[in-house]
Amino acid sequence: MRVIVCSNYDEMSKQAAKLVAGQVNLKPNCVLGLATGSTPIGLYNNLIQMSDAGDVDFSEVTTFNLDEYYPISKDNDQSYDYFMNKHLFSKVKMKNHYIPNGETSDPEKECTDYEKRIESEGGIDLQILGIGQNGHIGFNEPDINLNTVTHLTRLTESTIKANSRFFENINDVPTMALTMGIASILKSRKIILLASGRAKHKVVSELLNGEINTSIPASMLKVHPDVVLICDKEAYTSMYLGVDIGGTHIKFGVIDDENHVLYKDSIRTRKRGKAQIIMSEIGAACKEIIKKYPISGIGIGTPGIIDKKDNRVSAANLPFDNDPIVDYLKEYIDLPIYLDNDANCAALAECKAGVHEDDLLMITLGTGIGGGIILGGKIYSGKRGDAGEIGHMCIQSDGIRCSCGLVGCWEKYASVSALIEQINDAAQKNPDCIMAQIIKEENGAADGETVFKAMEKGCPVANEVFDKYLSYLATGINSVANIFRPETIVLAGGITAQGDILLKPLQKKLAANINVKISRLQNDAGIIGAALLAKLSQ
Ligand SMILES: [Zn+2]
Structure with a gap:
């Protein structure tokens, strides 16, 4: 799997659009596989602009969409039919576009016909995919059996929950879908996988670092010879927040995968008040930083003695008197938090990022x-x-x-x-x-x-x-x-x-x-x- 890391969502969308336009210019009557969801919207906007500017001509192109809810009517504004018309088909003239029919009374026949239709059009030249937080592609949820062609499938609770943001009520989200299977997707000649934003970071790192695994359907793409993952930095890079508590100042720093300091700041240490108050101030500062950086975890260095059993801290220059400061911070931050003595932290920094011994x-x-x-x-x-x-x-x-x-x-x-x-x-x-x-x-x-x-x-x-x-x-x-x-x-x-x-x-x-x-x-x-x-x- 080739990986292209872009600085942000716009760059990612442009990169993907370039590859898609390149494919169409190379083979004007090619077959594209399309995806829905918020991730490819930027890509479609770029394609519309390029088409308007005459840089690419879609008039001979045929498209197949990955999936559709079932059952759902085409004019439902949450149907993928509606989505594709709104974001692409109404703005770019194409030869043909196909989406699994969510109105069908015979979903099994629809699936078989859809698979045959892809084959009769010569197969998909370039397939665009997004990736779900649980690793799904199309509506292929984590499952032991992923050797499937287009089929009717039941959505998982997590996907229903993730998609409920688009519906008025979670009960309105369809519980089934028609989707191309992993086997249909892998038949595509080329595949572009898009991932954007911090919410996708975990699954992207599992995909890149892990083995092929049916619990992450996207990992099946690793057997395909021509896949490119285009993602933004937020989805790709891990960042960690370090908090160094001192008697006069509390320092904050964000480091990236290569241990470079990307950001630092400090606040004065409150001299009076309880440990809870100090930790609430640290919590507020961390929250602001987390809004700006895709933080995967927080480490805290504190002076004093730490009772390793339950992370209780006692420190002479601070109002920490056998206080579980990590528990206090967890009230504000929903990320893994680690704690050690400040001198130990400094030593660890020298080991990994300073003298390297x-x-x-x-x-x-x-x-x-x-x-x-x-x-x-x-x-x-x-x-x-x-x-x-x-x-x-x-x-x-x-x-x-x-x-x-x-x-x-x-x-x-x-x-x-x-x-x-x-x-x-x-x-x-x-x-x-x-x-x-x-x-x-x-x-x-x-x-x-x-x-x-x-x-x-x-x-x-x-x-x-x-x-x-x-x-x-x-x-x-x-x-x-x-x-x-x-x-x-x-x-x-x-x-x-x-x-x-x-x-x-x-x-x-x-x-x-x-x-x-x-x-x-x-x-x-x-x-x-x-x-x-x-x-x-x-
Ligand atoms: Zn002494």
Whole structure:
């Protein structure tokens, strides 16, 4: 099956029209197989325009429609007879057009005659098909026996429901139809299959990725030597939405099949209020994004501890206190939703879209130290779901007390918050040094950059602070590297923007075989990783 992916419905319709016109120009008295439904209307409009412009002449063309409801009268505005007259036959002159007769009192004879008529006209040169959400073509619904010619068939509940939008009342939808069978369709010399819109995405990917299967009648087309699937991006491409919940901002990102970020945005994180309120705001933002992009799944990265059993989250900087945040979000969104720790998501992003290593350790330096472990291309978070909290490994047995209850935790020494404390301490002890002056000029508030500004101006105190900080950082990295021996350790966080100023002296303090890189994805790692959770889970 050849596949042509078009940017949108209009492009798809134009492409299909070109192929149909090409067929008619090649063989002016050809036989076309036509389909109804909303998908081919654009194609018919294009054919009408081309005919009006004199680019193609249909006057010798004979057409056969795939199907018709049964029973139904021709003047019923829901009959396919009515549809074809309205959208094509009243506007383009043709030699002959045939549609199964929904008014017949002998449907079996009508079917046999219809099949014979196709044969007597020489068979169908080019058949146009749409595809139903359940994979039906014509009215050939999923069934064990699909080796059929034109026949009377009962419609499935799902097709009746899908078609009820065209009728006033679902009870008005006919329950039977006359349809060309799969065997009749496969006799066509060429086939164009059209698919448009997000609603068709699932069936198109099943069709392209799956085996031939009677539960997806369209998959039978795979045995035909000349089928072209023309679809728009919405029907073809999978997109995933990643949500990265942080203490100050909640970020949203849409990625495509190739992990490219197509869209991103953020909202401020509400400081007060319950978890339900935060999740309702996230739900509202997601809903807007889903309207614009064909999202197949949503991934969420959150700080804190996740209880894997029922996805309950507790996080210190957020009002999440053993809250089932996925359940809250499901009240607004009807898509699969996946959840993991934010540091794990960032690590997954590096694995699949950043450094591309299957064994890696991600270390995020910020208020604390976040850790994400990837082993064999997968997040490792342990059975309980809280492994990888490397910020709380002990590097000093009689050290500073940590909020986790232990003493000497790595993040009390090597996080950016720890660095700021070390800067302030040193400045207090050396009030005349350049670094102390810089802090004064900046109204007494040091930040992570202060030490770099002071080093640039040649402050020996700053050099000493930074060297000591790097030793703390290296102690932790050397330890975790010995445990996991990852191919790469990826560092992220604002401080890593210093690049080689940080990396070069750090490397000197590390064991020789440790490969440390700075994250390329940085702030996008969270949204990419969260979206990847959804992508890899499907
Ligand atoms: Zn701790």
